[in-house]
Amino acid sequence: MVGSGSVVNPDDLPDGLVIADASGAVVCFNRAAARITGIGPGTALGASLEQALPLEDLDGRRWWKLTDPYGGLATRTGQPERNLLLPGGREVLVSARYVRERPQGPVHRVVVALRGTEARRRTERSHAELIATVAHELRSPLTSVKGFTATLLAKWERFTDGQKRVMLETVDADADRVTRLIAELLDISRIDAGRLEIRKQVVDLAAAVRRHVDGKVAAGIPAERFDIRIAEPLTQLWADPDKIDQVLANLLENAVRHGEGTVTIELAPAKEVVEAAGWERPGTPPRVLEGTAVTVSDEGTGIPEESMPRVFTRFWRGSKRGGTGLGLYIVKGIVEAHGGTIRISRAPGGGARFRFILPAGVPDFML
Numbered sequence: 498m499v500g501s502g503s504v505v506n507p508d509d510l511p512d513g514l515v516i517a518d519a520s521g522a523v524v525c526f527n528r529a530a531a532r533i534t535g536i537g538p539g540t541a542l543g544a545s546l547e548q549a550l551p552l553e554d555l556d557g558r559r560w561w562k563l564t565d566p567y568g569g570l571a572t573r574t575g576q577p578e579r580n581l582l583l584p585g586g587r588e589v590l591v592s593a594r595y596v597r598e599r600p601q602g603p604v605h606r607v608v609v610a611l612r613g614t615e616a617r618r619r620t621e622r623s624h625a626e627l628i629a630t631v632a633h634e635l636r637s638p639l640t641s642v643k644g645f646t647a648t649l650l651a652k653w654e655r656f657t658d659g660q661k662r663v664m665l666e667t668v669d670a671d672a673d674r675v676t677r678l679i680a681e682l683l684d685i686s687r688i689d690a691g692r693l694e695i696r697k698q699v700v701d702l703a704a705a706v707r708r709h710v711d712g713k714v715a716a717g718i719p720a721e722r723f724d725i726r727i728a729e730p731l732t733q734l735w736a737d738p739d740k741i742d743q744v745l746a747n748l749l750e751n752a753v754r755h756g757e758g759t760v761t762i763e764l765a766p767a768k769e770v771v772e773a774a775g776w777e778r779p780g781t782p783p784r785v786l787e788g789t790a791v792t793v794s795d796e797g798t799g800i801p802e803e804s805m806p807r808v809f810t811r812f813w814r815g816s817k818r819g820g821t822g823l824g825l826y827i828v829k830g831i832v833e834a835h836g837g838t839i840r841i842s843r844a845p846g847g848g849a850r851f852r853f854i855l856p857a858g859v860p861d862f863m864l
Contacts, residue, residue: 507525507527508527508528508529510527510529511529512529512610512611512612513527513529513530513531513532513533513534513589513609513610513611513612514526514527514529514530514608514609514610514611515527515530515541515546515549515550515608515609515611516606516607516608516609517545517546517606517607517609518605518606519603519604519605519606521545521546521547521567521607522543522544522545523541523542523543523544523545523546523549524542525542526538526541526542526549529611530611532613533589533611533612533613534550534583534587534589534611535583535585535587536549536550536583546561546566546607546609547559547561547562550583550591550609551583551584552581552582552583552589552591553581553582553583554579554581554582555580555581555582560581560591564576564593566593566595566604566607567603567604567607571597571601571602571603572601573595574594574595575592575593575594575595576591576592576593577592578590578591578592578610578612579591579592580614588614589611589612589613589614590611590612590613590614591609591610591611592609592610593607593608593609593610594607594608594610595607596608623811626811627682627685627811630822630823631678631682634678635675635678637671638671638672638674638675639671639675641667641668641671642668642671642672642675645664645665645667645668646668648664649661649664649665681823681824681827684743684827684830684831685811685823685826685827685830688826688827688830688831688834693740693830693831693834695736695737695740695834695835696737696739697735697736697737698735698736698737698738699733699734699735700734700735700736700737700738700741702731702734702741702764702789702791702855703727703731703764705738705741705742705745706725706745706762706764706791707725709742709745709746709749710723710725710749710762713749713753718753721759722753722758722759722760723759723760723761723762724759724760724761724762725762725764726761726762726763726764727763727764727765728763728764728765728766730766731764731765731766731789732766732787732788732789732857733857734788734789734855734857735857736835736855737831737835740831740834740835741831741855743827743828743831744828744831744832744853745791747824747825747827747828748793748828748851749762749793750824751824751825751849751851752793752794752795752848752849753795755795755797755849756795756796756797756848756849757795757796757797757798757848758795758796758797758846758848759795759796759846760793760794760795761792761793761794761795761844762791762792762793763790763791763792763794764789764790764791764792765789765790765792766788766789766790767786767787767788767789767790767854768785768786768787769785769786769790769854770783770784770785770786771783771784771785771786771838771854786836786837786838786854786856787856787857788837788854788855788856788857789854789855789857790852790853790854791852791853791854791855792850792851792852793850793851793852794844794845794846794848794849794850794851795844795846795848795849796844796846796847796848797847797848797849798847798848799843799844799847799848799849800841800843800849802843805841805842808825808841809825809826809828809829809839809841810826811823811826813825813826828853832853832855835855835856836855836856837853837854837855837856838853838854839851839852839853839854840852840853
């Protein structure tokens with residue numbers, strides 16, 4: 498296989514690759530195919546497809562006889578991915594493409610892609626866990642909304658204006674909670690699909706930090722709990738202000754709710770060599786990231802060392818004090834969508850220390 502002027506070794510591919518020639522003999526059986534199927538290349542190479550991959554569908558029918566790639570309709574171009582079985586009940590995801598030298602001509606090659614079912618099962622478990630979490634988180638506010646509205650409708654005249662106000666305020670707060678949860682789910686779907694929309698404009702990061710701290714103080718958190726440190730001059734930042742607000746709000750909320758003592762927010766110019774982020778292609782070399790670093794740290798008990806690798810995964814909770822466990826996953830997705838990085842470590846005072854860097858740059862329309 499050739500791409501961008503360089504030959505790609507089939508053994509470097511993450512998915513299984515099996516290629517059969519015009520006679521149906523297997524001429525390529527890469528390492529991933531051997532790993533996924535448990536069949537050695539020495540056994541497969543030179544054998545017919547049916548011998549090398551004795552696949553059956555879930556009804557026990559032999560797949561190659563059923564699909565007949567070499568003798569079937571000349572208009573067929575392949576088979577979509579489906580779950581099939583190998584001897585011993587080993588499950589594998591299989592798709593096939595029929596290569597013809599001319600339209601509706603004889604099949605020149607059959608290219609088969611194989612994937613193990615482990616990744617799909619992990620995805621299914623993740624989706625099931627997400628559904629269970631969402632159902633649990635929605636149940637409480639919706640029960641409250643239903644209870645108060647039903648009570649007000651049935652006994653409106655029995656309550657004073659003050660009592661009505663308290664119940665309506667509770668309904669309003671619970672509706673906000675449902676709205677936030679739906680927004681989180683939309684963000685997750687966009688992050689997972691690589692479609693998180695970033696609308697860049699100049700963002701005054703120092704002003705944004707002060708605004709969030711002022712909001713915490715107005716909500717009753719003592720002002721002395723916050724220490725803002727800004728190392729001037731900061732580079733001009735082009736970013737999505739709403740998304741950056743999400744990041745700051747989440748990190749400050751975590752520090753206030755789960756941490757103790759002083760919450761320190763530091764802003765400083767940054768120039769660091771960083772490893773490739775999760776959104777970049779495997780094998781991407783380290784790069785120099787220049788921009789603004791924001792550090793949020795507290796003086797609490799911190800996060801255990803063994804838990805730190807899981808902090809930015811779905812459903813991770815540092816404590817049992819509420820929340821969906823989705824916030825830090827979204828934070829990481831937002832930072833990386835901006836081309837930045839985020840890390841967690843132990844703060845000098847013993848608490849958690851989150852540090853993210855947003856790259857300096859120009860708006861998208863100037864690129």
